[in-house]
Every structure is written in C-alpha cells, then in structure tokens.
Amino acid sequence: MPSRHPNPDPAPDGDPPRWRRRKDARPQEIVAAAMEVFAERGFAAARLEEVAARAGVSKGTLYLYFPSKEELFKAVIRAAILPNLEQAEAMVASAGGPCFPLLERLLRMVARLIATTRMAVIPRLVIAEAGNFPELAAFYHHEVIRRGFGVVSALLWRGIGSGEFRPMPVDPSVRLIVAPLLMSAVWRTSFDGVDGExxxxxxxxxEVHIDNLRRVLLRDTGDGAGAGDGAP
Amino acid sequence: MPSRHPNPDPAPDGDPPRWRRRKDARPQEIVAAAMEVFAERGFAAARLEEVAARAGVSKGTLYLYFPSKEELFKAVIRAAILPNLEQAEAMVASAGGPCFPLLERLLRMVARLIATTRMAVIPRLVIAEAGNFPELAAFYHHEVIRRGFGVVSALLWRGIGSGEFRPMPVDPSVRLIVAPLLMSAVWRTSFDGVDGExxxxxxxxxEVHIDNLRRVLLRDTGDGAGAGDGAP
DNA sequence: TCTATATAACTGACCAGTCAGTTACTAACA
DNA sequence: TGTTAGTAACTGACTGGTCAGTTATATAGA
Incomplete structure (x- = not known):
C-alpha cells in the first residue's frame, strides 16, 4: 500500500521512493490514526496493523515511536484532552467577576467538545479498559480527572468564598456538575442511533442543567434569580 | 478439576460419578459464574474456559445452554437487572401520594444497589462493548434504559400534572436525574481505589443530589421547602 | 438398551510484539 | 561536483500465544 503522505516535493526523476524518512511528522500522524481506530473499535479490539495502515506506515514503524500499544493509547489521550484542559484551567485562573457565568462558559465549552469532536470517545475507552489495565485508569485519573475536578472545585470554592454561592459540600457538588457531561459523552459514543432513537x-x-444549577448553587437573593417560570 | 457443585446427595456406594446431569440447575450456575468473570475482565477479555471452570462444568457444556458468548452476556444482564427494574416499576405504579418522596426512595434504592452489589458493573460492560457489539447496545437500550427512563419519566409527568413539580422539559430532566447514578456505577467499577483516593x-x-433535586423539581411553595440553610 | 447430557481434545483465526533485512538520506572525501 | 561509505528510518514476515466455537467420544440416568 502506498503511503497516504506521499512525497510533498516529488523528485523530478524516475519513480518516487517507496517511502520517505519523516521522523518529525510520524508521531502525530500515528497518534491521529490511532485515535480513529481506537474510537471505532475500543482499545483491546483495535489492531495495530490497521493503525499503521491508516498512518501510511508499517507496523514495525509504530514501535520505533511508541514502545507499546498502551503507551500509544496514552499519547492519544494526551493529544486529545490536554490542550482543552489547559484552556479550561487558564480560563478559570484568569477570569475575574462572578463565578456562575464562568461556570456556564465552561460547561458550554465542554458540551460543545463532546457534541462535535472525537474527544467524546476517550472516557468510554478508559472506562472500558479500566479493569484490564489499571495503570491506564490511574494515568487517566491523575492526568485528566483530578485536574478537571480541580478546575470546577476551584470555581466553587471561589463562589462560596465571595458569597455568590451557597455553602455546600464541594466534592459531591463537583461530581454532580460533571456527571451530565460524562453521561453525554458516553451516550453519544454508545447509544446514539440505536433502536431508532x-x-x-x-x-x-x-441548558437545562445550567438552569438547574442556577437554582442549586446561587445564594437566594430575594428577586427571581431562577428560571422564568417560577413564583409570581 | 472437580466440580464446585458436587453431588448434593452423594451416592453411598463406590466412587461418585465424574459428573451428573443437572439440566435445571446449570443455566443459573453458569450465569452466576459468567457474571463474576465478566465483572472482573470485561466482555471481550472474559474467557469462557474460566466461566466454565467456575461453574464446575466444561466449556462444551456452556454451548449446550447458550448459543454464543453474546447470548450468555445478555442472560447475565437480564438476571442482574430485570428483577430490580420490575420492582421499581411496581413501586411507582402502585404508590399514591406525593411524588418527591417516591423519587427519593427510588434513588436511594438504586444507589444502594450500585454501592453494594455487582450489578454496578453492567453499565460499564455495555458501554465498553457498545462499539463492537451494536446489537448488545440495542438490547440494553431496549430492555433496560428505555424502561428505566420510563419509570422516572412517569413519575415526573405525574408530579407535574398534580402541581407538585414545576413544569419542565421531561426528557432532559430524566437524564439529569439519572446521570449521577450512572457516574457512580462507572466510578465504582473503574476508578475506586486508584491513585490512593x-x-x-x-x-x-x-443525599446531596436529592437535596438539589428538591430545589429544582418542586414548585415554590412560599415556605422554606428547600434544604435547611436557606432564607430566614 | 437408548439417548440426553457432559467432556476434552481439537480447529481455525486472530494479533501484539520482534527482528533480520532493505532503503532513503547524509556527509566525508575525491 | 560526483562518488561512496555509513546510518537512521522503515519494512514485513514471523513467532508465540490466546481463545471462541466444534466435534468425537463417554457416561449418567431412564
């Protein structure tokens, strides 16, 4: 099979080479291909032969850049999630003013990622393999969940401190805020299109979640702070 | 390997037979063993050899009672979930009076199941294999999710109809009510004990979820219907 | 005796990871 | 400006192991 990344500056003479040395471009091409295949098949069922084919290299080449299937998977997770996580951390760290609108922006941002990108498959993949690859679960917990929870957690503490939010148990609240995101990601990659739904x-x-959170998080202010269909 | 279900009424004479015909008992013993193994390894990584060993039979015997690994898995799901689902349906159908306490009972019941039984692994297993076995996803959606959503949905409609609950979009609300349960099940079977947490x-x-739902679902009644730390 | 029930050896297919060999490129030297 | 080692990048056939599902054979029980 010819490379899907052929000579970008074709030699004028004779037939093009069967392959080219492209040390710098390979890793990201391999990670992109792996993302596709893992998303379609799950970690265990993904075939490295197929990853290699989609990346336009041979299976052996994979092992020049990644020592094992598991490390390749970690690289996929890092590439898909870390940029977004860093963006979220920066957003919360830099923004001033009231916390609730910031939380809204955060939730909408993640919801958009889940609804429109392949990133949504990652939680499903990790959940699926957590039992067989505990180290993978630990990696994901440490690199993604802990940091993600940290962002929301910081936001809640700030809101409570300023009096904008009601006092509340922070850890459960974080989980309850995040749960619908997790459910959305899992749903989209497991049940969408099933059974004719x-x-x-x-x-x-x-949007409904955010409306609910307004009622739950915000301290009562006397005026109708909640959604529009409430008290007279 | 000797059977773990040896002759329940050992023959008085000579050596016991190498095996016994136990047509009626086998299926449930096999399903119980399969539940264990699937819970520990996931669907794809579970070995039927191991299921057979734990059920005290040979692999061939499995195929006398279940035509394939997939059908065996379905049987496991049915055995683990349907009784509880039916109980929940009966609870909602038969109970009168206000809806919110009923919802509380329902949530606490499911939470207890998730916290204390092996049932909690089922969602993870289905989620994990949904990509590779779409028919399994469809089965689970039809037999479990649709009915589970139906129970909560019925409850919400009733509460809205009676004026106990605020008007609300029912489908998203059902998902938001259920999401923390799903997250709990997934967490317990994927990340508990990881990273020293x-x-x-x-x-x-x-309990926090239920408190939140009180604020979100119940129509404002003027008195402090919400949790205890609110307005004077 | 007859046969439903059970066994265990077998088959065929799959795939992660390895490695001996091949090729594209580089730079040292003519 | 060739030419030619030298080497890093790459290939693909191979190994060793796994496991779902099948089948020839044996025996419990009627």
Whole structure:
C-alpha cells in the first residue's frame, strides 16, 4: 500500500521512493490514526496493523515511536484532552467577576467538545479498559480527572468564598456538575442511533442543567434569580 | 478439576460419578459464574474456559445452554437487572401520594444497589462493548434504559400534572436525574481505589443530589421547602 | 438398551510484539 | 561536483500465544 503522505516535493526523476524518512511528522500522524481506530473499535479490539495502515506506515514503524500499544493509547489521550484542559484551567485562573457565568462558559465549552469532536470517545475507552489495565485508569485519573475536578472545585470554592454561592459540600457538588457531561459523552459514543432513537441533544441538555444549577448553587437573593417560570 | 457443585446427595456406594446431569440447575450456575468473570475482565477479555471452570462444568457444556458468548452476556444482564427494574416499576405504579418522596426512595434504592452489589458493573460492560457489539447496545437500550427512563419519566409527568413539580422539559430532566447514578456505577467499577483516593461515597453523593433535586423539581411553595440553610 | 447430557481434545483465526533485512538520506572525501 | 561509505528510518514476515466455537467420544440416568 502506498503511503497516504506521499512525497510533498516529488523528485523530478524516475519513480518516487517507496517511502520517505519523516521522523518529525510520524508521531502525530500515528497518534491521529490511532485515535480513529481506537474510537471505532475500543482499545483491546483495535489492531495495530490497521493503525499503521491508516498512518501510511508499517507496523514495525509504530514501535520505533511508541514502545507499546498502551503507551500509544496514552499519547492519544494526551493529544486529545490536554490542550482543552489547559484552556479550561487558564480560563478559570484568569477570569475575574462572578463565578456562575464562568461556570456556564465552561460547561458550554465542554458540551460543545463532546457534541462535535472525537474527544467524546476517550472516557468510554478508559472506562472500558479500566479493569484490564489499571495503570491506564490511574494515568487517566491523575492526568485528566483530578485536574478537571480541580478546575470546577476551584470555581466553587471561589463562589462560596465571595458569597455568590451557597455553602455546600464541594466534592459531591463537583461530581454532580460533571456527571451530565460524562453521561453525554458516553451516550453519544454508545447509544446514539440505536433502536431508532433520535440522537442526544447535548446543548439542550446542558441548558437545562445550567438552569438547574442556577437554582442549586446561587445564594437566594430575594428577586427571581431562577428560571422564568417560577413564583409570581 | 472437580466440580464446585458436587453431588448434593452423594451416592453411598463406590466412587461418585465424574459428573451428573443437572439440566435445571446449570443455566443459573453458569450465569452466576459468567457474571463474576465478566465483572472482573470485561466482555471481550472474559474467557469462557474460566466461566466454565467456575461453574464446575466444561466449556462444551456452556454451548449446550447458550448459543454464543453474546447470548450468555445478555442472560447475565437480564438476571442482574430485570428483577430490580420490575420492582421499581411496581413501586411507582402502585404508590399514591406525593411524588418527591417516591423519587427519593427510588434513588436511594438504586444507589444502594450500585454501592453494594455487582450489578454496578453492567453499565460499564455495555458501554465498553457498545462499539463492537451494536446489537448488545440495542438490547440494553431496549430492555433496560428505555424502561428505566420510563419509570422516572412517569413519575415526573405525574408530579407535574398534580402541581407538585414545576413544569419542565421531561426528557432532559430524566437524564439529569439519572446521570449521577450512572457516574457512580462507572466510578465504582473503574476508578475506586486508584491513585490512593478514598472510595466514592455513593449514599452521601445521593443525599446531596436529592437535596438539589428538591430545589429544582418542586414548585415554590412560599415556605422554606428547600434544604435547611436557606432564607430566614 | 437408548439417548440426553457432559467432556476434552481439537480447529481455525486472530494479533501484539520482534527482528533480520532493505532503503532513503547524509556527509566525508575525491 | 560526483562518488561512496555509513546510518537512521522503515519494512514485513514471523513467532508465540490466546481463545471462541466444534466435534468425537463417554457416561449418567431412564
């Protein structure tokens, strides 16, 4: 099979070489291909032969850049999630003013990622393999969950400190805020299209969630702070 | 390897037979063994050899009672979930009076199942294999999710109809009510004990969730219907 | 005796990871 | 400006192992 990344500056003479040395481009091409295949098949069922084919290299080449299937998977997770996580951390760290609108922006941002990108498959993949690859679960917990929880947690503490939010148990609240995101990601990659159901409307779900959170998190201010259909 | 279900009424004479015909008992013993193994390894990584060993039979015997690994898995799901689902359906159908306490009972019941039984692994297993076995996902959606959602949905409609609950979009609300349960189940079977974290306190999480739902679902009644730390 | 029930050896297919060999590129030297 | 070692990048056939599902054979029980 010819490379899917052929000579970008074809030699004028004779036939093009069967392959080219492209040390710098390979890793990210391999990771992109692996992302596709893992997303379609899950970790265990993904075939490295197939990853290699989609990356336009041979299986042996994979092992020049990644020592094992598991490390390749970690690289996929890092590439898919870390940039977004860093963006979220920066957003919360830098923003001033009231916390609730910031939380709204955060939730909408993640919801959009879940609804529109392949990133949504990652939680499912990790959940699936956690039993057989505990080290993978630990990696994901340490690199993603802990940091993600940290972002929301910081936001809640700030809101409580300023009096904007009600006092509340922070750890359970973080989990309850995040749960619908997890559910959306899992749903979209496991049940969408099954049984003739319409696909899950992630943004709509998120708007209802945000409305609910307004009632739950915000300290009562006397005026109708909640959604519009409430008391007279 | 000797059977773990040896002759329950050992023959008085000579050596006991190498095996016994136990047509009626086999299926449930096999399903119980399969539940264990699937829970520990996931669907794909579970070995039928091991299921057979734990059930005290040979692999061939499995195929006398279940035509394939997939059908065996379905049997496991049915055995683990259907009784509880039916109990929940009966509870909602038969109970009168206000809806919110009923919802509380329902949530606490499921939370207890998730926190204390092996049932909690089922969602993880289905999620994990949904990509590779779409028919399994469809089965689970049809037999479990649809009915589970139906129970909560019925409850919400009733509460809205009676004026106990605020008007609300029912489908998203059902998902938001269920999401923390799903998260708890997944967490307990994927991340508990990882990274030195204390295990998830499912009942505590559920109590916070229920408090939140009180604020979200119940129509404002003027008095302090919400949790105890609110307005004077 | 007859046969439903059970066994255990077998088959065929799959795949992660390895490694001996091949090729594209580089730079030292003519 | 060739030419030619030298080497890093790459290939693909191979190994060793796994496991779902099948089948020839044996025996419990009627």
């Amino acid at each position: 319409p696909p899950l409307d992630v943004p709509a779900l998120m | 204390p295990p998830l306190d499912v009942p505590a999480l559920m």
